[in-house]
Amino acid sequence: MTRPLHLTTLATCTVFLPLATLAQELPGLRPGMDVEYSPYLQEDFPNQVFFGDTHLHTSFSADAGLVGATTTPDDAFRFAKGEEVTSSNGIPARLRRPLDWLVVTDHAENLGIPAALAADDPVLTDTEWGAQLAEIAAPGTEEAMIASYEFWMQATFAGTDPLAGTPFGQTMWEVATEAAERHNDPGAFTAFIGFEWTSQPNGSNMHRNIIYRDGKDLADQKVPISSYDTDDPEMLWDWMEDYETATGGRMLAIPHGGNLSNGLMFDDITLSGQPLTADYAQRRMQYEPLYEITQMKGDGETHPMLSVDDDFADYGTWDKGSFGPDPKTPEMLPKEYARSAWMRGIAYEAELGTNPFKFGVVGSTDAHTGLSTAGENNFFGKVALVEPTGDPIRYEETITGRATPDPSDDLTHADALASGLAAVWARENTREALFDAMERKEVYATTGTRLRVRVFGGWGFTAEDMDRSDFAAYGYKEGVPMGGDLSAAPEGTAPTFLIRALRDPDGANLDRIQVVKGWTTSEGPQERVYDVAWSDDRVPGTDGKLPPVGDTADASTATYTNAIGAPVLGAFWQDPEFDPTQRAFYYIRVIEIPTPRWTTYDSVFFGIELPGTIAASHQERAYTSPIWFTPQS
Structure with missing residues (x-):
């Protein structure tokens, strides 16, 4: 059977017509518009x-x-x-x-x-x-x-x-x-x-x-x-x-x-x-x-x-x-x-x-x-x-x-x-x-799990920015990541932070996200830990402390369940005690729910007694590199 002539002609045109000409004839392109489509070629931030x-x-x-x-x-x-x-x-x-x-x-x-x-x-x-x-x-x-x-x-x-x-x-x-x-x-x-x-x-x-x-x-x-x-x-x-x-x-x-x-x-x-x-x-x-x-x-x-x-x-x-x-x-x-x-x-x-x-x-x-x-x-x-x-x-x-x-x-x-x-x-x-x-300090530590943590610090972030589809791109554009520096605080403002944490896909749920702040005063350096996001329906007590998340770890079987905690946590946080004349640093600590220690896994696998001085479970965690604030000279 002979192929229809119009199909043959079309195939021939497709092969030999210059690609640039085809691109220019696509509908919706403005004169002089860059025809390279892939948006990711334009990104330069860590992803x-x-x-x-x-x-x-x-x-x-x-x-x-x-x-x-x-x-x-x-x-x-x-x-x-x-x-x-x-x-x-x-x-x-x-x-x-x-x-x-x-x-x-x-x-x-x-x-x-x-x-x-x-x-x-x-x-x-x-x-x-x-x-x-x-x-x-x-x-x-x-x-x-x-x-x-x-x-x-x-x-x-x-x-x-x-x-x-x-x-x-x-x-x-x-x-x-x-x-x-x-x-x-x-x-x-x-x-x-x-x-x-x-x-x-x-x-x-x-x-x-x-x-x-x-x-x-x-x-x-x-x-x-x-x-x-x-x-x-x-x-x-x-x-x-x-x-x-x-x-x-x-x-x-x-x-x-x-x-x-x-x-x-x-x-x-x-x-x-x-x-x-x-x-x-x-x-x-x-x-x-x-x-x-x-x-x-x-x-x-x-x-x-x-x-x-x-x-x-x-x-x-x-x-x-x-x-x-x-x-x-x-x-x-x-x-x-x-x-x-x-x-x-x-x-x-x-x-x-x-x-x-x-x-x-x-x-x-x-x-x-x-x-x-x-x-x-x-x-x-x-x-x-x-x-x-x-x-x-x-x-x-x-x-x-x-x-x-x-x-x-x-x-x-x-x-x-x-x-x-x-x-x-x-x-x-x-x-x-x-x-x-590593050299620019855009790194963080975990105690062994592969939970993901991201933080940006800046002067103009809002709570609505947590929901942005371009969260990372916006964070880099308007602020600095872990390991970065803030200075020149606009008058009447305090640092704002966007924080996201995702549990290890094969690991334990998250208990809480904390911001740890250190700062200088005339009496010497000070520190404070803020709970900024947490799982379940817990309410801080009169002392400001958040109740423990609980413990599902079973020492007799070296197992735990994710019936408590959350797979994802996020927080918008603004420093409530900021003084633009004081140097400060902020880092993020993410705490997982309790899980068995390696000693507990060993005791079950080998049928040996767990040492009395060693806890059966612990709460693994991540620490980010700080973001530093330096007052303008």
Whole structure:
């Protein structure tokens, strides 16, 4: 059958007629009108949340690989991408949902030494010290493993790198960066290059994780700095500056574990004993724009002795011994927690003109298993020794307080949190986009769940703006997001905030949204927590406190129900006590309904008794980076 001529003619015209001509002839287009339709090509604001971990160790870390960890950086990236891997103790492991990105941050101190030892690599064993280590570890027994770890620790205590002057550091660093390069898949999964600088003067935790924006070609040009080189953060910043100058690359550092720093993390003097200066403050915020506020070794938002009116302050509190011999004392606490640091930071800004503690926040795991597991029902623990097992060691292994003379200073693995995650607002899943979001502090922390939080602060928002279909676009146009700055308050106005929170799709309902404010006064910094949105039909009492949401968690089955709480909460809030002459910061805390802790899941799965000192349930949460207000000079 012959095709009708008019159809053939039409097909021919469609093929050869220029597309631009067709577009111009479409009805409804005005002369000179741009014919590119897609509205999303015109957007430039962050439109997605990407969840990841800035702090994970593998067998390339001496304090992991020498004590039983077998997972490699390659395993860590595969696991984060959703693949099944075998844990160090032979347990099949997999994430229910893959991460969007990961930084493997193995300790810089002899990074890769366990892997080199296992491979009998001559880059290690051809050295005198390396040959001694290999001989100690050769029997392969638990005793030999412990002895090899203690032999390595002697070198770290001495402060002299036993492999200095050898190619070991460069060789193993290139192996680590190759793993990140191999797994980096822009748009699908981001594998950052990174390491941990493990400063620990007298056992006080001053650790930082270093994250590169760059690829292997730049990162390989400079071997990571370690605590063998210095314990002083200012010298770390010098090293970072040298790297950026020499390579043209970029990096940032994320401190963590201030609750174990014995007052050093946010001290009023530098590590060398000098008073804080404007230059110090500027450099600290240039290289350390973020802080890891929650992780396995405790939560670092605030402490019940610092925030006595905050009903949610006592969460994941690790306030006993650090890694050294000095006991914890009350005067250390204000210099260990994020909220008090933010309050002292705005006071410093009034004095110095620059805020040394103007950081955003992320959560991460600090796992030494190579497995980034922040889920309560899938927690593989701190180290290989305490991977899932019914053995009492899973609960009883001492983590901190070993070096103090008082046994009551000990904190055990049962006290650990299955925390946390770093949430980043960005437009695409690439090293560049995620790094830039971290640098501008448009990030928030969760204790392990993937709840979504968004906040904008400005001067002219109204309650009706909560219902806008262009909520995000309008928020960026008329205000600033988390991590941003407000200034020049119009006369007679107060900051207004638009806040939205959505529960983890596979997780628990939300209890409430809170705004936490800190501000300066002539009597010193002040703080207040405001409940601004909550679930169910609760009414604040005469004391202004909101009643608890309830608790559906069942310790006997390690289950809960979403019969309480709300899947979505939102709030328009205006500061009722705003003074335009006072510096202030505001951050959002979102609280979930109670759910079982990992210890409860373990007790049910293994049929073991839950420790009497550990609560069966807890309320997971998210913390956003603050929005700061600075009065106009």
